[in-house]
Amino acid sequence: MIHIEKDLWPYIEEKVDEQKRQQIEGHLETCEQCFGYYIDLLEQWNAPGRLSDSFTETAIDKINIQQPFPQKSLQQKSSSHTSKMKTVRHYLLAAGLTLLLMASGIFQDILHITDQTNLDSRPSMTDSLMQKTDSWLTQLLKGEDQ
Numbered sequence: 456m457i458h459i460e461k462d463l464w465p466y467i468e469e470k471v472d473e474q475k476r477q478q479i480e481g482h483l484e485t486c487e488q489c490f491g492y493y494i495d496l497l498e499q500w501n502a503p504g505r506l507s508d509s510f511t512e513t514a515i516d517k518i519n520i521q522q523p524f525p526q527k528s529l530q531q532k533s534s535s536h537t538s539k540m541k542t543v544r545h546y547l548l549a550a551g552l553t554l555l556l557m558a559s560g561i562f563q564d565i566l567h568i569t570d571q572t573n574l575d576s577r578p579s580m581t582d583s584l585m586q587k588t589d590s591w592l593t594q595l596l597k598g599e600d601q
Contacts, residue, residue, distance in 0.1 A: 458489050
Protein backbone atom coordinates (compact mmCIF):
# COMPACT_ATOMS: atom_id res chain seq x y z
CA MET A 456 0.00 0.00 0.00
CA ILE A 457 1.28 3.46 -0.86
CA HIS A 458 1.19 5.93 2.03
CA ILE A 459 0.45 9.65 1.60
CA GLU A 460 2.37 11.13 4.52
CA LYS A 461 4.13 13.69 2.28
CA ASP A 462 0.76 14.99 0.99
CA LEU A 463 -0.76 15.58 4.44
CA TRP A 464 0.79 19.03 5.17
CA PRO A 465 -0.55 20.58 1.97
CA TYR A 466 -3.90 18.89 2.69
CA ILE A 467 -4.04 20.32 6.22
CA GLU A 468 -3.15 23.79 4.95
CA GLU A 469 -5.82 23.43 2.22
CA LYS A 470 -3.28 23.81 -0.61
CA VAL A 471 -4.47 20.85 -2.70
CA ASP A 472 -6.98 20.76 -5.53
CA GLU A 473 -10.38 19.10 -5.20
CA GLN A 474 -9.35 15.82 -6.88
CA LYS A 475 -6.27 15.43 -4.65
CA ARG A 476 -8.37 16.29 -1.56
CA GLN A 477 -10.83 13.50 -2.35
CA GLN A 478 -7.96 11.02 -2.90
CA ILE A 479 -6.37 11.92 0.44
CA GLU A 480 -9.68 11.68 2.31
CA GLY A 481 -10.42 8.29 0.72
CA HIS A 482 -6.96 7.02 1.74
CA LEU A 483 -7.33 8.35 5.31
CA GLU A 484 -10.58 6.39 5.67
CA THR A 485 -8.81 3.10 4.89
CA CYS A 486 -5.22 3.51 6.16
CA GLU A 487 -4.75 3.57 9.93
CA GLN A 488 -1.06 4.44 9.71
CA CYS A 489 -1.63 7.57 7.60
CA PHE A 490 -4.64 8.56 9.69
CA GLY A 491 -2.53 8.35 12.88
CA TYR A 492 0.17 10.45 11.23
CA TYR A 493 -2.53 12.93 10.12
CA ILE A 494 -3.80 13.26 13.73
CA ASP A 495 -0.23 13.85 14.95
CA LEU A 496 0.26 16.59 12.34
CA LEU A 497 -3.03 18.24 13.33
CA GLU A 498 -1.88 18.44 16.95
CA GLN A 499 1.33 20.21 15.85
CA TRP A 500 -0.37 22.54 13.39
CA ASN A 501 -1.08 26.13 14.39
CA ALA A 502 -4.14 27.17 12.46
CA PRO A 503 -4.12 30.72 11.11
CA GLY A 504 -6.06 32.97 13.43
CA ARG A 505 -5.98 30.36 16.16
CA LEU A 506 -7.01 31.56 19.60
CA SER A 507 -4.61 31.46 22.50
CA ASP A 508 -4.99 28.74 25.10
CA SER A 509 -6.01 31.24 27.78
CA PHE A 510 -8.71 32.85 25.62
CA THR A 511 -11.44 30.43 26.71
CA GLU A 512 -10.67 30.82 30.41
CA THR A 513 -10.56 34.61 30.11
CA ALA A 514 -13.87 34.72 28.22
CA ILE A 515 -15.58 32.48 30.77
CA ASP A 516 -14.28 34.62 33.64
CA LYS A 517 -15.64 37.76 31.97
CA ILE A 518 -19.00 36.11 31.40
CA ASN A 519 -19.20 35.07 35.05
CA ILE A 520 -18.37 38.61 36.17
CA GLN A 521 -20.85 40.32 33.81
CA GLN A 522 -23.85 38.02 34.15
CA PRO A 523 -26.89 40.00 32.98
CA PHE A 524 -29.26 37.57 34.68
CA PRO A 525 -28.17 36.68 38.18
CA GLN A 526 -28.63 33.06 39.03
CA LYS A 527 -31.39 32.37 41.52
CA SER A 528 -30.25 30.92 44.76
CA LEU A 529 -31.84 27.78 46.14
CA GLN A 530 -33.82 29.87 48.66
CA GLN A 531 -35.23 32.11 45.89
CA LYS A 532 -36.21 29.06 43.83
CA SER A 533 -38.02 27.47 46.77
CA SER A 534 -39.80 30.74 47.65
CA SER A 535 -40.95 31.13 44.03
CA HIS A 536 -42.18 27.51 44.11
CA THR A 537 -44.00 28.23 47.40
CA SER A 538 -45.55 31.35 45.87
CA LYS A 539 -46.80 29.40 42.85
CA MET A 540 -48.27 26.70 45.08
CA LYS A 541 -49.99 29.36 47.19
CA THR A 542 -51.53 30.90 44.06
CA VAL A 543 -52.79 27.50 42.88
CA ARG A 544 -54.34 26.85 46.29
CA HIS A 545 -56.14 30.21 46.18
CA TYR A 546 -57.56 29.45 42.71
CA LEU A 547 -58.73 26.04 43.85
CA LEU A 548 -60.37 27.51 46.96
CA ALA A 549 -62.14 30.20 44.91
CA ALA A 550 -63.36 27.63 42.36
CA GLY A 551 -64.62 25.36 45.15
CA LEU A 552 -66.51 28.16 46.87
CA THR A 553 -68.06 29.24 43.57
CA LEU A 554 -69.30 25.70 42.91
CA LEU A 555 -70.64 25.43 46.45
CA LEU A 556 -72.56 28.72 46.17
CA MET A 557 -73.95 27.75 42.76
CA ALA A 558 -75.12 24.39 44.07
CA SER A 559 -76.77 25.96 47.11
CA GLY A 560 -78.82 28.34 44.92
CA ILE A 561 -77.53 31.57 46.47
CA PHE A 562 -76.92 33.17 43.07
CA GLN A 563 -80.52 32.41 42.01
CA ASP A 564 -81.86 33.98 45.20
CA ILE A 565 -79.87 37.13 44.53
CA LEU A 566 -81.36 37.37 41.05
CA HIS A 567 -84.93 37.01 42.40
CA ILE A 568 -84.38 39.85 44.85
CA THR A 569 -84.27 42.29 41.97
CA ASP A 570 -87.72 43.54 41.04
CA GLN A 571 -88.43 42.45 37.45
CA THR A 572 -91.18 45.03 36.99
CA ASN A 573 -88.77 47.81 37.87
CA LEU A 574 -86.30 46.54 35.27
CA ASP A 575 -88.96 46.27 32.55
CA SER A 576 -90.31 49.81 33.11
CA ARG A 577 -86.94 51.51 32.66
CA PRO A 578 -85.73 52.21 29.12
CA SER A 579 -82.51 50.53 28.07
CA MET A 580 -79.27 52.45 28.17
CA THR A 581 -79.14 52.51 24.37
CA ASP A 582 -82.66 53.97 24.14
CA SER A 583 -81.87 56.69 26.68
CA LEU A 584 -78.65 57.63 24.85
CA MET A 585 -80.52 57.82 21.54
CA GLN A 586 -83.22 60.01 23.06
CA LYS A 587 -80.68 62.38 24.61
CA THR A 588 -78.74 62.61 21.35
CA ASP A 589 -81.93 63.28 19.41
CA SER A 590 -83.02 66.04 21.78
CA TRP A 591 -79.57 67.63 21.68
CA LEU A 592 -79.54 67.62 17.86
CA THR A 593 -83.06 69.05 17.78
CA GLN A 594 -82.03 71.93 20.04
CA LEU A 595 -78.93 72.50 17.97
CA LEU A 596 -80.95 72.69 14.74
CA LYS A 597 -83.51 75.04 16.30
CA GLY A 598 -80.69 77.33 17.38
CA GLU A 599 -79.36 77.49 13.80
CA ASP A 600 -82.78 78.35 12.37
CA GLN A 601 -83.13 81.42 14.58
